[in-house]
Amino acid sequence: xxxxxxTFVDVYTTQALLPFLKGIYHASELEVSLTVSATILAVxxxxxxxxxxxxxxxxxxxxxxxxxxxxxxxFLAATSGSLHALIFWRFLQGLFIPGIIAVTMAYINEEWAGxxxxxxxxxxVAGTVxxxxxxRLIPGIITTHWNxxxxxxxxxxxxxxxxxxxxxWLPPSEKFVASSQVRESVGHFFGxxxxxxxxxxxxxxxxxxxxxxxxxxxxxxxxxxxPYHLNTAELGSIFFVYLLGLVITPVAGRYLDRVGFLKTATxxxxxxxxxxxxTLLSSLPGIxxxxxxxxxxxxxLQATATSQMGKxxxxxxxxxxxxxxxFYYAGGSLGAVVPAFFWKWGGWPACVALxxxxxxxxxxxxxxxxx
Numbered sequence: 277x278x279x280x281x282x283t284f285v286d287v288y289t290t291q292a293l294l295p296f297l298k299g300i301y302h303a304s305e306l307e308v309s310l311t312v313s314a315t316i317l318a319v320x321x322x323x324x325x326x327x328x329x330x331x332x333x334x335x336x337x338x339x340x341x342x343x344x345x346x347x348x349x350x351f352l353a354a355t356s357g358s359l360h361a362l363i364f365w366r367f368l369q370g371l372f373i374p375g376i377i378a379v380t381m382a383y384i385n386e387e388w389a390g391x392x393x394x395x396x397x398x399x400x401v402a403g404t405v406x407x408x409x410x411x412r413l414i415p416g417i418i419t420t421h422w423n424x425x426x427x428x429x430x431x432x433x434x435x436x437x438x439x440x441x442x443x444x445w446l447p448p449s450e451k452f453v454a455s456s457q458v459r460e461s462v463g464h465f466f467g468x469x470x471x472x473x474x475x476x477x478x479x480x481x482x483x484x485x486x487x488x489x490x491x492x493x494x495x496x497x498x499x500x501x502x503p504y505h506l507n508t509a510e511l512g513s514i515f516f517v518y519l520l521g522l523v524i525t526p527v528a529g530r531y532l533d534r535v536g537f538l539k540t541a542t543x544x545x546x547x548x549x550x551x552x553x554x555t556l557l558s559s560l561p562g563i564x565x566x567x568x569x570x571x572x573x574x575x576x577l578q579a580t581a582t583s584q585m586g587k588x589x590x591x592x593x594x595x596x597x598x599x600x601x602x603f604y605y606a607g608g609s610l611g612a613v614v615p616a617f618f619w620k621w622g623g624w625p626a627c628v629a630l631x632x633x634x635x636x637x638x639x640x641x642x643x644x645x646x647x
Contacts, residue, residue, distance in 0.1 A: 277403030282438020284407030318370025342375025343439035385586030416512015482607030489611035548573030
């Protein structure tokens with residue numbers, strides 16, 4: 277949970293700042309959205325290589341150095357003199373992130389195999405949810421009352437503290453079996469790409485993050501405009517809705533272990549769809565309730581997809597987790613960019629229609645992963 281929290285403070289940290297960055301850099305919605313998509317694109321690129329590397333090295337020996345390494349571009353992002361420089365440092369942040377999240381997912385699927393992977397994975401996802409919440413709230417408040425550069429310094433300190441905590445408290449792997457040869461690891465890698473059920477699970481992850489990033493990127497522009505006119509701190513505070521997911525996701529993990537993958541995923545999609553519909557209301561409280569329900573459903577879907585990934589992969593789970601993250605964050609990267617065209621065409625309602633469609637594509641992938 278600590279590893280997830282102190283990583284995800286960085287992943288979407290500019291989301292609440294997008295209207296602010298648009299103003300200071302005189303940029304379009306599409307241009308400033310690259311500060312979100314650059315990080316998650318880098319995760320997608322690096323994840324399979326990190327996954328292969330971890331099959332021979334181990335788990336904790338990757339996770340801890342990656343947390344410390346993540347602090348470096350986070351601090352350097354505070355020195356950005358242009359939007360392009362900020363996008364560059366955000367991209368470098370993304371290169372370190374798979375070393376934490378891909379390897380942690382493999383660690384959980386191995387160490388909790390046969391004794392509640394769903395509950396353990398849900399606990400980890402709850403940590404990422406809390407980190408995602410802090411990663412939007414802290415920069416929003418700091419930018420409003422001080423300046424945006426200070427926000428990155430604070431987040432870099434959190435990365436260092438997280439690295440120290442994980443180094444001290446994370447137990448070494450007991451069930452990890454290293455691949456004896458690089459050829460063996462590569463063979464597992466390509467074997468995963470021939471596993472149709474696993475590919476469907478990858479598609480599930482890709483589509484669910486597309487929807488989550490799309491909604492929480494473009495709702496900022498919706499709420500910064502009339503009649504709401506929310507400032508940066510207020511936009512950051514919107515992410516308090518993540519805290520509902522912090523409660524629901526661990527409960528859903530126990531439900532997942534009891535009733536199964538497909539029922540849990542379908543219920544989560546229904547919850548997200550209801551919440552998404554509420555964001556079309558003109559009432560700000562109604563929109564906030566809708567975002568809370570929408571995000572909670574997505575977090576439950578994330579827990580179901582990652583637990584399914586470990587079951588379907590069988591072996592070489594770190595390589596499978598790396599591939600999963602490539603698809604997952606490729607979808608998220610597109611989720612930050614593609615809705616810009618829908619926004620220009622039809623504003624927030626057009627974005628909602630897109631996200632609703634993609635949410636139910638997620639369930640089609642979920643069904644395919646069980647067949």
